[in-house]
Amino acid sequence: xxxxxxxxxxxxxxxxxxxxxxxxxxxxxxxxxxxxxxxxxxxxxxxxxxxxxxxxxxxxxxxxxxxxxxxxxxxxxxxxxxxxxxxxxxxxxxxxxxxxxxxxxxxxxxxxxxx
Amino acid sequence: xxxxxxxxxxxxxxxxxxxxxxxxxxxxxxxxxxxxxxxxxxxxxxxxxxxxxxxxxxxxxxxxxxxxxxxxxxxxxxxxxxxxxxxxxxxxxxxxxxxxxxxxxxx
Numbered sequence: 583x584x585x586x587x588x589x590x591x592x593x594x595x596x597x598x599x600x601x602x603x604x605x606x607x608x609x610x611x612x613x614x615x616x617x618x619x620x621x622x623x624x625x626x627x628x629x630x631x632x633x634x635x636x637x638x639x640x641x642x643x644x645x646x647x648x649x650x651x652x653x654x655x656x657x658x659x660x661x662x663x664x665x666x667x668x669x670x671x672x673x674x675x676x677x678x679x680x681x682x683x684x685x686x687x688x689x690x691x692x693x694x695x696x697x
Numbered sequence: 698x699x700x701x702x703x704x705x706x707x708x709x710x711x712x713x714x715x716x717x718x719x720x721x722x723x724x725x726x727x728x729x730x731x732x733x734x735x736x737x738x739x740x741x742x743x744x745x746x747x748x749x750x751x752x753x754x755x756x757x758x759x760x761x762x763x764x765x766x767x768x769x770x771x772x773x774x775x776x777x778x779x780x781x782x783x784x785x786x787x788x789x790x791x792x793x794x795x796x797x798x799x800x801x802x803x804x
Contacts, residue, residue, distance in 0.1 A: 584743065616792075625784065625796045626741070675740045682788060683728040683748070688740035 583609050586678050588689025596697055597668060603661045603692045605676030611656035612678030616686060617649070620673045632659055666696045699724045701787050703795035710775055710802050718770040718798045720785030728788040730768050732761050735782045735797070744770075775802045 585608040593601050605615060614633050618626040630646075632638040632653035640646045648670075650662040659678075663670055673693055677686035702721045710716055722730065729748055733741035745754040747763040754761045758779065760771040770783055780802045785795040 586740075588740070625794050628792070673738075677740070685729070685731045685743050685746050686786075686792070687743055688733075690740045691738070693738070 584685075584687040585609055586676065586687045586689040588676050588692055590692060591690060592693045592695075594695045594697065595666065598665055599696075601663045601666055601694060603663075603674055603676070603694075605659045605661070605678065605689055607657045607678040607687070610678075610680055610687075612659075613656065613681060614679055615653055615659040616677045616679075617651060617659075617661050618675045618677070620675060620691075626675060629661075663694065666694070668696045670694065671696045699787075699789055699791065699793060701785060701793045701795040703783075703785050703798050705798060706796070707799045708801070710772075710800070712776055712802055712804050713774045715771070715773045715775070717772070718783055718785075718800070720768040720770070720795055721766060722768070722785075722787045722793075723766075724787050724789035724793065726789050730763055731786045731788070732759075732768070732770055733784040733786065735784055741784055772800070775800075777802045777804050 587606045589604045617629045620626050629644045630638045630640045632651050634653050634656050638651035653659040673691050675691040677688045679686045704719045732744040735741045745761040750765045752763050758773045762769045782797045782799045784797045
């Protein structure tokens with residue numbers, strides 16, 4: 583149980599392209615979903631927290647107009663990287679949880695490469 | 698200030714050589730402490746949740762324990778397939794990840 587599916591697993595695209603990443607909780611309803619970014623050999627850096635039907639809460643330094651988050655249902659959240667540039671290249675990981683004393687369950691990440 | 702510190706940063710073990718990873722935390726109102734395993738290029742895989750001091754959880758060669766200040770992940774007779782980065786996280790008013798321990802088990 584507690585499976586989170588993230589798609590796509592890898593994206594390579596040209597600078598200026600917008601990229602959408604999907605995160606789905608397959609066998610549970612997630613009241614909260616999270617988006618992280620991870621640089622090589624570093625821990626996960628929280629970008630934003632989203633609750634179903636509400637606006638996402640962004641961490642300090644994360645541009646909300648750059649990283650658009652939609653949490654339309656209890657099983658789906660999307661992250662759109664708008665007008666991506668090479669510095670946006672990274673490993674993006676989503677997670678989902680049922681409640682705040684339950685563990686977050688993670689997707690397998692999306693490797694984004696902007697040329 | 699809330700924080701989570703993991704040690705050591707990296708650990709190399711011979712196959713069969715048992716050891717422990719440490720997660721020290723300072724957090725207001727602990728709601729849960731979580732252990733994850735992360736393989737390269739993958740998202741973290743959930744291992745254990747611990748809620749209160751004295752609690753222990755076990756799964757195969759792994760055993761997690763919790764006190765009021767720290768948690769240990771004990772690895773008994775590790776195998777090469779146990780090689781990964783092990784992450785500790787705590788949920789207080791916010792969710793905090795430690796920086797992880799990179800474990801390498803040598804055959």
